[in-house]
Amino acid sequence: MMIFNLYIGKLVHIELLGDRDKMGYLIDAGSDIIVIYMDKKYVYLPITHIKNIELNTEDNANQDAPPDPISQTGHINFVGVLHNAVDRFVEIYLSDHQTLHGYVKYIAQDYLVFYSALYPKLYIPIIHIKWISPYESHQTPYSMNQKNWTTDTADSSLDTLPPTFGQVLKGLEGEMICLDAGLHASQIGLLEKMNDSFIELVTADENKLHFNVQHIRNCISFVK
The missing domain is CATH 2.30.30.100 (SH3 type barrels.)
Known part of the structure; x- marks a missing residue:
C-alpha cells in the first residue's frame, strides 16, 4: 500500500x-x-x-539496526507468506497473549493446520492471526531433536480436510475438542452439534455452552 x-x-x-x-x-x-x-x-x-x-520519535539507541540492504519487493501478500511458512518453525500470535510455537503444515481456504510440541493438531482461522514470525532454519521447538520435526513426515489426514473452518467443526461433532488452547475450563468439552454459526459444547459438569464460530481463535481436536 x-x-x-x-x-x-x-x-x-x-x-x-x-x-x-x-x-x-x-x-x-x-x-x-x-x-x-x-x-x-x-x-x-x-x-x-x-x-x-x-x-518513532523516541530514543532508538537500544533498537537493532535494520538489515542492510533492505530488499523491498512490494509484491508480498498474507496468503503467500503463509504458504512459504509451511514446514517452517514459526511463532504465531493470536490474541489474549496467546503465542504458539510450531509448524504450519497445511493451508486451507480460511484456516491453517498447526503442529505444536505442547498441543495436538490445531486448526487456526487465518483471520485471527495477528502476526507470524519465522525462526532461523537451524532452530527447533525447545531445542528438541530435529528428527522429531522432520518436514518429510506425511499426515494423510491432511488430504481429506474440508476447505473451511466451519466444516472442520461440523466434522468434529460428537468428539472431544478444546477451544482457544483451553485458556478457560469452559472451552474444553464434547462438541455436541453445530447449528448455523454456533457450536454447542458440553463441559465436564454437563453444562451446555454455545460459542460463536467467528470468535473461535483455534480448535484442538483429540481425534486419533
Whole structure:
C-alpha cells in the first residue's frame, strides 16, 4: 500500500489490535501485509489488525539496526507468506497473549493446520492471526531433536480436510475438542452439534455452552 511506502527503512511505532504495540524498522509492504524488523527477527503483520502507524520519535539507541540492504519487493501478500511458512518453525500470535510455537503444515481456504510440541493438531482461522514470525532454519521447538520435526513426515489426514473452518467443526461433532488452547475450563468439552454459526459444547459438569464460530481463535481436536 502506498501509505506504508513512506515508512520503508524507517523506525516505526505500530498500534496493533489484540497485542502490545510494536516498534521496529519497516522492511516491506504489500497489498494486505507489512514486514517489520524487531528484536533481531522479521515479523509479518496483516494490515487488517493495524490500528495506526507512525514514525518513532523516541530514543532508538537500544533498537537493532535494520538489515542492510533492505530488499523491498512490494509484491508480498498474507496468503503467500503463509504458504512459504509451511514446514517452517514459526511463532504465531493470536490474541489474549496467546503465542504458539510450531509448524504450519497445511493451508486451507480460511484456516491453517498447526503442529505444536505442547498441543495436538490445531486448526487456526487465518483471520485471527495477528502476526507470524519465522525462526532461523537451524532452530527447533525447545531445542528438541530435529528428527522429531522432520518436514518429510506425511499426515494423510491432511488430504481429506474440508476447505473451511466451519466444516472442520461440523466434522468434529460428537468428539472431544478444546477451544482457544483451553485458556478457560469452559472451552474444553464434547462438541455436541453445530447449528448455523454456533457450536454447542458440553463441559465436564454437563453444562451446555454455545460459542460463536467467528470468535473461535483455534480448535484442538483429540481425534486419533
